[in-house]
Amino acid sequence: MRPHATGTGGGGGLGRRKAGAAAAAASREWMVVPASGPARVEEAGKYAVMARTGLPARDLRVLDPLLSYPSTILGRERAIVVNLERVKAVITAAEVLLPNSKDPAFTRFVHDLQTRVLASSSDQAADLTDMEGDSSAVASPFPVPNSSKGHELEMTNKSTVVPEMTSNSSMPNLAAAKDGNTKVLPFEFRALEVCLESACRSLEEETSTLEQEAYPALDELTSKISTLNLERVRQIKSRLVAISGRVQKVRDELEHLLDDEMDMAEMYLTEKLTQQEISEASSRVEVDDPAQTEEDRDEDYRSEPDGSNGSFIGYKPHIEELEMLLEAYFVQIDGTLNKLSHLREYVDDTEDYINIMLDDKQNQLLQMGVMLSTATVVITAGVAVVGLFGMNIGISLYNSDTEEETRAGNVRFWETTFGTISGCVILYIIAMGWGKRSGLLQ
Secondary structure, three states, rough: OHHHHHHHHHHHHHHHHHHHHHHHHHEEEEEEEEOOOEEEEEOOHHHHHHHHHHHHHHHHHHHOOOOOOOOOEOOOOEEEEEEOOOOEEEEEOOOEEOOOOOHHHHHHHHHHHHHHHHHHHHHHHHHHOOOOHHHHOOOOOOOOOOOHHHHHHHHHHHHHOOHHHHHOOOHHHHHHHHHOOOHHHHHHHHHHHHHHHHHHHHHOOOOOOHHHHHHHHHHHHOOOOHHHHHHHHHHHHHHHHHHHHHHHHHHHHHHHHHHHHHHHHHOOOHHHHHHHHHHHHHHHHHHOOOOOOOHHHHHHHOOOOEEEEOOOOOOOOOOOHHHHHHHHHHHHHHHHHHHHHHHHHHHHHHHHHHHHHHHHHHHHHHHHHHHHHHHHHHHHHHHHHHHOOOOOOOOHHHHHOHHHHHHHHHHHHHHHHHHHHHHHHHHHHHHHHHHHHHHOOO
16 A cells, blocks of 8 residues: 555646646746836736736737737737737736847847836926926816825826725826826827837838848849859848738738727727726715716716816727827838838849840840751751762763863862852851841841
8 A cells, every 4th residue: 555655645746746837837027117117027927917917818829929920919908919020018007018038129128118118207297297286277076186196107006096086196187188288198108109119110120131231132143143143132032021021010900000990999098097087986976975966967077178078987088199109100110111112123123134134145045056057957968969979979070081181170179169168158148148037036
């Protein structure tokens, strides 16, 4: 029984080791860039990230570096999933989660993202400080004290909501937006802008590098057709096709987003959180003040500076800000695609020119073959004449008994020889003239 017990214990230890290995494989390092504060590295599993961002498992698979997915930007209830070239990120209203990597390009991207976010946060804080005296004059159905100014940029403080509306951090932002004095992009759009900028910059740099290598190689190929030059152009064309496909995917994704307003509306994470807080606060006010009738509440909502939106419940955010942001990078990526298209046209023109040159060389070879064949036929006619005279047959030409006959025979021999050669030349000239007149030769 003892060996059996030992085996059971070993099996349990093996199972625990497998479970631990599976858990370690499920967890990975994430670079977290918050809306305020330095970036940090956290280790979290798939389910922890799903609970943190509200994303399904199929959306997280888009960020898996071992899988190949096309360029994608997905707007969900609580997060935005970005997969553009080397940029893979999950953007929420308070932070950005990036799969940690040791790539130098990733380090540069994180630095740009943190710099942009901190700079925008400081500018927004300065603008809100200047607006502090004016925000109290904006009409609002609920009182908003000045003590809530420090919480409007901290997404982690949104869970600490007191029963009154006095601690709502979104009302000053909403009042500032309605007043129209300032226009600050929310955190998720600033992070999305950095992602788009990084992807477009990467593709633009690759395109510029390819152009610097392609145009000299193509010009050299037109001047000298060799195996080495042809191999260089073949590699350049392969890179051109690959980069064009990647740029086209990014452009198609941006075009798809611009064509679908509902997808763009889903990306307003801060706005949705704001409306959710306002809805919760409205329900609390109804509980605290049951004497207020429905007509009074409707009248209060209609008395706001921007009454076109009606009540906060069911409010759909405007998509002009995101549309302008996406259009700017759509124009940039479209310009990159145009550069690649021009380069492709140049490659095609070079190929056509090379084919024309090769066809011309081939035509010249064919003409030389025709000329040599004609010469062979003419020479064959002369050989036939020589063969006739070379037959072992007795004729009077060979009878040279006297000196005069010998002299006359020599003269006839040379006359026959030069006559044969002249006849061959005349036949060759006639054949060439007929070939040029008929268009077979140039």
